[in-house]
Amino acid sequence: MSASISSLIKHPLVFRGRDHRHTADGEEARLPFGQANLDKACAGGVPAAGAMSIRALAGQGELQLLNNVLLQKAATQKRIIWLPNPLYLNPNWMSQTPFQQQSWVVNTTNEADALWACEQAIRSQACCCVMMYLAQIEPKAARRLQVLARQYDCLVILVHPGHRNPGALPVNIDMALSFDAREWFVHLHRVSGAWPQQHIAIEHPLPASNSAIVNAFRQYSNSAATAIHEVS
Amino acid sequence: MHWLYLHFPRLQLDQFEQLHPEQTEPTVVIDGTDNTVCQLSAAAISAGIKPGMGIAEVTAMHAQTWIIEYSANSEGSQLEQLATTLYVIASDIVCAASNGIAINLSPLVRYYQGLDNFMALCERTLAAQRVHFQFGSGTTIEIARVLARSRVNRVETEPELANYHLKNCSLQATELPAREMEQLNRIGIRTLGQLIALPLEEIGKRFNNQIITYLLAIKGVKQPPYSLFHPRKLFSQYLELPYAVESAPGLSRYIAVVLGNNCTYLQKRNLATDTLQFELQQREHDNLVFVVNAGTAHHHLSEWQMLVDLKLEQIKLDSPVTSLTLTCDQLVEFDPENLSLLQSTYSRHAENMLLGKLLARLGNDSVKTVQQINEHRQDYAVQQTCPLHNSPASSEANGQQPAWLMVQPQPLTEQTQILYGPERIHTGWWDENPVKRDYFLAITGKGQRLWVYRDEQQHWYVHGYFG
Numbered sequence: 203m204s205a206s207i208s209s210l211i212k213h214p215l216v217f218r219g220r221d222h223r224h225t226a227d228g229e230e231a232r233l234p235f236g237q238a239n240l241d242k243a244c245a246g247g248v249p250a251a252g253a254m255s256i257r258a259l260a261g262q263g264e265l266q267l268l269n270n271v272l273l274q275k276a277a278t279q280k281r282i283i284w285l286p287n288p289l290y291l292n293p294n295w296m297s298q299t300p301f302q303q304q305s306w307v308v309n310t311t312n313e314a315d316a317l318w319a320c321e322q323a324i325r326s327q328a329c330c331c332v333m334m335y336l337a338q339i340e341p342k343a344a345r346r347l348q349v350l351a352r353q354y355d356c357l358v359i360l361v362h363p364g365h366r367n368p369g370a371l372p373v374n375i376d377m378a379l380s381f382d383a384r385e386w387f388v389h390l391h392r393v394s395g396a397w398p399q400q401h402i403a404i405e406h407p408l409p410a411s412n413s414a415i416v417n418a419f420r421q422y423s424n425s426a427a428t429a430i431h432e433v434s
Numbered sequence: 435m436h437w438l439y440l441h442f443p444r445l446q447l448d449q450f451e452q453l454h455p456e457q458t459e460p461t462v463v464i465d466g467t468d469n470t471v472c473q474l475s476a477a478a479i480s481a482g483i484k485p486g487m488g489i490a491e492v493t494a495m496h497a498q499t500w501i502i503e504y505s506a507n508s509e510g511s512q513l514e515q516l517a518t519t520l521y522v523i524a525s526d527i528v529c530a531a532s533n534g535i536a537i538n539l540s541p542l543v544r545y546y547q548g549l550d551n552f553m554a555l556c557e558r559t560l561a562a563q564r565v566h567f568q569f570g571s572g573t574t575i576e577i578a579r580v581l582a583r584s585r586v587n588r589v590e591t592e593p594e595l596a597n598y599h600l601k602n603c604s605l606q607a608t609e610l611p612a613r614e615m616e617q618l619n620r621i622g623i624r625t626l627g628q629l630i631a632l633p634l635e636e637i638g639k640r641f642n643n644q645i646i647t648y649l650l651a652i653k654g655v656k657q658p659p660y661s662l663f664h665p666r667k668l669f670s671q672y673l674e675l676p677y678a679v680e681s682a683p684g685l686s687r688y689i690a691v692v693l694g695n696n697c698t699y700l701q702k703r704n705l706a707t708d709t710l711q712f713e714l715q716q717r718e719h720d721n722l723v724f725v726v727n728a729g730t731a732h733h734h735l736s737e738w739q740m741l742v743d744l745k746l747e748q749i750k751l752d753s754p755v756t757s758l759t760l761t762c763d764q765l766v767e768f769d770p771e772n773l774s775l776l777q778s779t780y781s782r783h784a785e786n787m788l789l790g791k792l793l794a795r796l797g798n799d800s801v802k803t804v805q806q807i808n809e810h811r812q813d814y815a816v817q818q819t820c821p822l823h824n825s826p827a828s829s830e831a832n833g834q835q836p837a838w839l840m841v842q843p844q845p846l847t848e849q850t851q852i853l854y855g856p857e858r859i860h861t862g863w864w865d866e867n868p869v870k871r872d873y874f875l876a877i878t879g880k881g882q883r884l885w886v887y888r889d890e891q892q893h894w895y896v897h898g899y900f901g
Contacts, residue, residue, distance in 0.1 A: 259880055259881075259882050260838060260882060260899040261836075261838075261878075261881075261882035261883045261884055261899030261900055261901070262880070262881050262882055262883070263881075263883060263900060263901065264901060265837050265901035266900075266901065281785060281788075286838070288841070289838040289839060289840060289841075289898075289899065290838065290839045290840075290841060291804050291837065291838065291839075292835055292836055292837055292838060292839045292898060293804045293805060293806050294806055294835045295835050295836060295837045295901075296804040296806075296837075297804070297805070297806035302803075302804065303803075305803065305804065306789075306801055306802070306803060307801070307802050307803070307804055308792055308796065308800060308801050309796070309799075309800050309801075309802070310796060310800070315795070315796060318795065319792055319795075319796065322788060322791050322792065323788060326784050326785070326787060326788035326791075327784050328784040328785035328787075328788050329788070379881075380881070381880060381881025386881065408853055408854065408875065408877075408883065408900075409834055409836075409854075409875065409883070409900050410834040410853075410854040410875055411853045411854045411875070412853065412854050412855070
């Protein structure tokens with residue numbers, strides 16, 4: 203009898219107030235980035251419900267950093283909403299991702315509409331994640347999304363340059379991506395459940411490079427037997 | 435045959451009071467043909483206004499009186515709506531006049547096991563519609579109509595009792611033309627009893643056949659033919675607004691009324707729709723037609739109201755709207771999903787509701803899925819398809835490509851370092867858009883990973899960003 207009840211209450215769709223959004227040991231469910239240093243600094247990863255902010259310029263690789271998080275959220279089979287601005291999602295890139303079929307791209311003409319669409323997506327309970335690109339986000343709007351996202355068990359990821367937000371935003375995680383010569387760092391302005399930290403080194407490889415060819419040429423040119431083929 | 439006649443003396447005023455329950459000032463409906471009061475509210479009666487008064491007299495008695503112009507179209511539409519509502523509880527219905535409905539009681543006596551049961555249900559149904567009505571009954575529709583207009587408000591099962599009431603009725607309650615009524619008045623005939631007592635042969639010498647036919651019906655000898663009412667297979671309702679509305683959001687409270695009727699219509703027939711068409715009659719411009727789509731077919735009033743409100747926020751009127759029409763002609767059988775408590779797949783209903791909201795507020799092409807296409811020219815690859823029409827995606831990979839594309843490639847203006855490339859794209863020579871480009875992955879000093887290309891003229895452009 204107790205075994206059958208135990209199996210029932212462990213079912214992920216059975217709601218238990220005291221366990222809401224928490225794991226069996228009482229901790230809030232978190233989704234790891236897959237980067238040891240960063241996950242440690244974030245107390246295990248991104249809280250599964252709520253808002254997070256990434257301060258990054260276009261092309262700094264925010265999606266690469268979030269890949270593991272997005273894959274975990276996509277496992278729920280709910281919708282992932284993309285609110286891009288002002289760029290377009292590349293269909294060829296999207297088709298290579300496992301969450302293509304559950305993604306919707308919502309095109310808006312202004313940020314007020316984008317915020318409205320984000321709120322509707324959260325409230326609908328049909329979405330597991332909202333990826334929102336903004337030029338800036340007001341702390342008040344971020345707080346509103348944070349409260350809604352926690353209430354409706356949705357992950358909202360706000361990507362913005364961050365120039366106009368000197369203070370930490372009232373969200374679960376407020377982080378900035380930065381590049382220093384050869385290394386990538388994450389600066390955590392705010393983390394729920396942990397202290398802010400600066401300069402957390404992360405692995406952030408390029409999607410492709412000519413390093414294999416360069417290395418091959420270097421090795422080829424250093425070989426005495428093949429010196430005749432040295433290229434200038 | 436035993437007919438019940440329901441007379442609605444102030445349909446247009448009833449509708450106004452439903453739309454504006456906050457209105458406490460005297461309100462009258464003016465007949466545009468002779469500019470006299472034909473319907474008046476309780477507040478107007480208290481202010482001393484009487485039927486038949488002219489506009490000047492009305493405004494002299496109470497300067498703040500609300501005046502509405504009579505609209506036969508509006509009353510006709512309301513009457514049809516009432517007949518549709520009554521059709522649920524009665525089968526043989528006749529829309530006998532612009533403000534009256536006749537119901538054949540004969541088949542209902544057995545069905546409801548007594549007329550009292552049916553009348554209780556009928557009064558309850560009409561009370562829910564919040565309309566004022568008077569009723570009477572008789573062996574023909576004409577008898578029942580005269581009794582209803584005379585406010586008898588009783589259903590007599592015995593014909594003798596009905597005749598007794600009928601004889602005391604004034605000629606004003608009949609359908610006799612004003613000229614003939616005046617002639618009868620002059621010779622001292624003022625009640626229907628006096629008229630019925632006259633021999634038909636004598637009346638036939640002085641009046642035409644229409645009067646004879648009417649009197650035969652009043653005597654219960656012969657019922658003129660009427661066609662029975664059948665509800666429309668598609669929902670359509672016209673609503674005359676009490677006054678012209680200048681802003682689209684201001685139409686919401688009026689649309690709510692027709693929307694409520696539409697949802698009730700659908701629910702009672704187990705139907706649903708995903709498309710509603712509205713036509714707004716503008717005072718100085720052509721009619722404005724707009725369509726509201728939902729993500730899925732349903733008949734929930736609150737959901738439709740929200741979608742319509744979102745749509746109204748986007749609409750700009752050219753001139754004030756005087757009336758509106760709702761048409762719902764794309765009907766499907768309502769088929770709700772049944773999901774078990776622990777089923778892992780979530781309800782698609784929530785998803786469809788979200789889609790409907792987004793489409794209503796942001797436009798019909800605002801929500802899309804991204805599908806790969808067989809095209810190496812990325813300028814043409816930005817093709818997104820509507821989620822309502824999913825198509826299978828191609829699985830063909832297309833080299834190293836960034837997550838984000840620019841709408842138009844922009845000239846490269848900052849210093850970058852090339853880390854990967856080139857990948858040459860040389861295609862489109864068969865059409866008018868040939869492309870010959872060498873694509874590279876380049877990085878800026880801030881770590882931005884750009885997708886850049888060099889064209890045949892050795893010019894450099896940024897085409898996208900690696901996310």
